[in-house]
Amino acid sequence: MQQFLALLGALGTVLTLIAQLLTGSPSAGVGETPAPFPDTPAVVVTDGLGDVHVNGITVGQSIDQVRALNGGFPANGTPVFLETGAARIRYSFEGAEYYVADGAVSRIRMPHTPEGIRKGSSLVEATATYGSPVHGYSSSNGGRYAVYVAEEQLNLAWIFEYRGRTVQKVYLDDSLEQMRRDAAAAPRAMFRQQGSS
Incomplete structure (x- = not known):
């Protein structure tokens, strides 16, 4: 199951890279880390098994695995309290926010669902x-x-x-x-x- 999740995460990362290439990317020299995409929209897809991938990242994925699959993922996050009162660490990455508890992603804020519900939807x-x-x-x-x-x-x-x-x-x-x-x-x-x- 872990290998399957890793493959799905890698697929999401590949889709993110393809989307970035299609929208144009900043040039980077050999061995250089590309500049971040400040206005890059998040890539939101479903795997058909019920899981939602946002930039190749899923709820339940360990933060270590997220970092291993996404080289540009921030090293440090911001401590926050959710509206429920629960404490989390929030990371902003490529147009989405990832909330981590106990070493795993527990919540993702994204611009829209795979079905298109977004800000402004009723x-x-x-x-x-x-x-x-x-x-x-x-x-x-x-x-x-x-x-x-x-x-x-x-x-x-x-x-x-x-x-x-x-x-x-x-x-x-x-x-x-x-x-x-x-x-x-x-x-x-x-x-x-x-x-x-």
């Missing part, structure tokens, strides 16, 4: 694409979040930060079961479930 579009949300919550900073199933077998959830009914930020997170437990324990749901009044 929650109606997200619901049409992913089904009814499994949880909705607010954070102490005023953010509102809708949680959808991304991949049941991998415990992955799409978390969309929204304002009004419009998506502002897109996250893939390894917290589907925790979000379901939080929803069950919540005193009242932010979203009405289908069939309820």
